[in-house]
Amino acid sequence: GNRDTLALQYLLEQMQNSTEDIRLAIMISDGVPCFGRDENPETIKNMVKTAEKMGIEVLCLFVGEEGYALDMAKVMYPGRVIHAEKNVAKQLQTHVKRIMRLKR
Numbered sequence: 001g002n003r004d005t006l007a008l009q010y011l012l013e014q015m016q017n018s019t020e021d022i023r024l025a026i027m028i029s030d031g032v033p034c035f036g037r038d039e040n041p042e043t044i045k046n047m048v049k050t051a052e053k054m055g056i057e058v059l060c061l062f063v064g065e066e067g068y069a070l071d072m073a074k075v076m077y078p079g080r081v082i083h084a085e086k087n088v089a090k091q092l093q094t095h096v097k098r099i100m101r102l103k104r
Contacts, residue, residue, distance in 0.1 A: 004033035004076070005043055008058070012051050022100060023056040026092075027077070031062060031069030044076040057099050061092065 004027065011025050035043070048058045060077035062070060073081050084091040 002030070002034055003036065004029055005036065005039050005047065008044060008047050008051075012047065012054070012056060015056050016054060024096065024099060025051065025056055025058045026061055027058065028061045028063055029073055029076075030064035031071075031073035031076075032064065033076075041072060041075045045078065048077055048080065059092075059095055061088070 008025070008027060011027070015023050015025060033044070051058050058077065058080055060073055060081045062073045062081050062083040064070060064073065066083075070081070070083060073083075080095075082088070082091045082095055
């Protein structure tokens with residue numbers, strides 16, 4: 001299983017003490033993570049909110065199929081999902097530039 005919660009937790013812990021002006025975490029997700037017993041999509045959503053309060057921006061690079069999986073990714077990473085079948089690099093660049101403008 002792909003435990004997005006554990007991956008995100010590890011990533012945020014590693015970034016927590018970073019002194020960079022802009023801290024950005026990029027999660028690659030198919031929108032269908034394997035949850036632990038007490039986990040659900042709200043768990044990830046809350047982790048993303050907590051990261052934001054710590055000054056860490058979280059983006060989700062969605063690699064799954066449209067439909068339920070994409071909808072689930074949008075619940076877990078509200079307003080932070082990058083879904084592009086083509087020009088993924090351009091879409092990512094657009095989001096990163098937006099974050100940089102906001103942080104300056």
